[in-house]
Amino acid sequence: MSTAKHDGKVRGFQFSPWNLLLIVPLLILVTPLFNVDGPRLFGMPFFYWFQLAFVVVGVLSTWIVYVMTRDKPTADAADKLSVDDLDEGDAR
Incomplete structure (x- = not known):
């Protein structure tokens, strides 16, 4: 997960349980789960209307994770540098 360095800055991966919801849109890649003809919805085979419905599910799950x-802070508040502290490179 995240690690605090001696200078007080937080670096590394910061995990949120909400990110697990992003696995849901990846389920559309498992084609054998929905590679069937029936049941039909308005004459459309299951294969097609399931994919169309999964677009909405994917957008909703991504939106929920975003919200x-x-x-959530990605780093410690002390990590923010002022303009005067930024490194502009060597001026040799």
Whole structure:
């Protein structure tokens, strides 16, 4: 997960359980789960209307993860540098 260095900055991967919801849109890649003709919806085979419905499910799950994790800080507040502290390279 994340590790704090001696300078107080947080680096590395920061896990949120909400990110597990992003696995749901990947289920559309498992074609044998829905590679069937029936049941039909308005004459459309299951294969097609399931994919169309899964677009909506994928967008909703991505939106939920975004909303639930957008306020989570990605680094410590002390990690923010002022303009004067930024490295502009060597001026040799």
